[in-house]
Amino acid sequence: MTFASLGLSDALTRAVAELGYDEPTPVQRAAIPVVLRGGDVQASAKTGSGKTAAFLLPLLEALRARPGGSVRPVRAFILVPTRELAAQIVEAVQQYGRYLKKPLKTCLAVGGVSANPQMLALRGGADIVVATPGRALDLVEQNALRLGQVETLVLDEADRLFSLGFADELNRLLALLPARRQNLLFSATFPPSVRTLAERLLQEPTRIDVDEGELPSADLIVQRAIRVDAPRRTMLLRQLLETHAWSHVLTFVASRYAADHVALKLSRAGIPATSLHGELSQGARTQALADFKAKRVRVLVATDVAARGLDIAGLPAVVNYDLPRSTVDYVHRIGRTGRAGEQGVAISFVSADTEAHFRLIEKRNHFAVAREQVAGFEPTETAAPAAPPLDVNGGVKGRRKSKKDKLREAAAAGHPPKRKP
Numbered sequence: 001m002t003f004a005s006l007g008l009s010d011a012l013t014r015a016v017a018e019l020g021y022d023e024p025t026p027v028q029r030a031a032i033p034v035v036l037r038g039g040d041v042q043a044s045a046k047t048g049s050g051k052t053a054a055f056l057l058p059l060l061e062a063l064r065a066r067p068g069g070s071v072r073p074v075r076a077f078i079l080v081p082t083r084e085l086a087a088q089i090v091e092a093v094q095q096y097g098r099y100l101k102k103p104l105k106t107c108l109a110v111g112g113v114s115a116n117p118q119m120l121a122l123r124g125g126a127d128i129v130v131a132t133p134g135r136a137l138d139l140v141e142q143n144a145l146r147l148g149q150v151e152t153l154v155l156d157e158a159d160r161l162f163s164l165g166f167a168d169e170l171n172r173l174l175a176l177l178p179a180r181r182q183n184l185l186f187s188a189t190f191p192p193s194v195r196t197l198a199e200r201l202l203q204e205p206t207r208i209d210v211d212e213g214e215l216p217s218a219d220l221i222v223q224r225a226i227r228v229d230a231p232r233r234t235m236l237l238r239q240l241l242e243t244h245a246w247s248h249v250l251t252f253v254a255s256r257y258a259a260d261h262v263a264l265k266l267s268r269a270g271i272p273a274t275s276l277h278g279e280l281s282q283g284a285r286t287q288a289l290a291d292f293k294a295k296r297v298r299v300l301v302a303t304d305v306a307a308r309g310l311d312i313a314g315l316p317a318v319v320n321y322d323l324p325r326s327t328v329d330y331v332h333r334i335g336r337t338g339r340a341g342e343q344g345v346a347i348s349f350v351s352a353d354t355e356a357h358f359r360l361i362e363k364r365n366h367f368a369v370a371r372e373q374v375a376g377f378e379p380t381e382t383a384a385p386a387a388p389p390l391d392v393n394g395g396v397k398g399r400r401k402s403k404k405d406k407l408r409e410a411a412a413a414g415h416p417p418k419r420k421p
């Protein structure tokens with residue numbers, strides 16, 4: 001099957017061929033024809049599946065085929081949970097749309113940066129707007145963004161829109177859209193919040209379920225687990241960086257404090273490293289990501305919030321310095337490598353205290369990884385007695401959290417504990 005046989009025109013097939021897309025991925029095969037004929041889609045697809053092109057290519061095709069007039073009402077509205085994902089989508093529009101005879105105008109509407117340039121860019125309209133919810137609403141309130149003529153709504157990473165607390169903003173935005181429109185909903189997982197939204201939003205949707213939340217192909221990602229005492233993890237990471245020729249490595253930690261701390265320690269040891277977390281300014285986040293993608297820094301130390309949805313071409317290794325609290329996030333994390341047919345390795349550091357949690361991650365995701373030890377880093381710690389496994393929410397099963405537990409969790413999550421009212 002080819003992109004042309006799915007109904008895409010030359011301008012688009014040429015652009016994707018140049019990007020090295022030999023053939024459509026399963027989600028693209030399933031979604032492109034439906035989107036082209038104007039149908040609604042509910043797709044279970046995670047980053048790495050080719051979902052962005054699955055909605056963008058037919059969207060660009062439809063916009064190309066029905067050019068707008070000189071006043072450009074927003075015809076496609078793409079709502080996403082994070083600024084990075086929004087920026088990546090705009091970049092993809094530019095890549096896919098480069099041979100279109102009449103260029104499509106795409107605007108980015110995201111927070112963390114001044115609204116003025118976005119307001120200016122929106123003057124005279126735009127064909128496509130890629131937005132995060134808060135800024136989209138701000139721009140609507142400022143009369144800079146009008147959504148009354150949207151033909152297609154895309155919700156990408158819908159589960160994340162909820163988990164990041166955007167339900168209110170989402171509802172307010174949906175109320176501004178015309179009743180008759182096409183809706184495309186992409187989500188890695190379908191918790192009740194997303195299912196309810198899908199039922200409310202979608203008209204006779206085509207359901208696409210290509211990966212069912214499974215782990216990425218084992219041929220592409222080698223998973224490893226190294227047992228190490230928690231205080232020695234930075235040293236072990238340094239050693240791994242010395243012994244492997246990885247061009248760059250994405251390292252996940254549990255808190256912004258840990259991100260800054262580990263990045264600083266590596267930098268001091270002469271390894272170019274930087275941190276990426278939600279507390280950085282948008283400028284700093286963009287810079288960190290650009291430096292990492294351009295391989296000016298070798299190690300990006302990131303929290304889950306900042307790293308979700310990142311698309312880094314040819315990333316050879318992911319290291320779980322801290323394990324993810326949620327078992328689902330493990331799949332998201334390791335999916336940053338082994339993408340688009342390239343091999344990658346995902347290494348998890350497991351200490352006596354996190355062994356039980358890693359077992360839960362294995363169980364929930366239906367895999368098992370042999371524990372390794374690295375010479376010179378053999379673990380000496382034993383698990384604290386009576387440390388039952390953490391559940392998916394980071395709670396401790398079978399007993400109430402002590403004050404200390406709460407403090408520990410808050411420290412790991414990088415925010416102060418909630419006070420009792």
Ligand code: AMP
Nearest residue numbers: 021023024025047048049050051052340
């Ligand atoms: P996504 O799931 O949209 O984040 O895409 C994951 C990565 O796969 C991106 O780097 C895309 O450029 C790439 N990609 C998307 N579609 C294809 C395809 N048909 N063939 C090869 N690579 C692709």
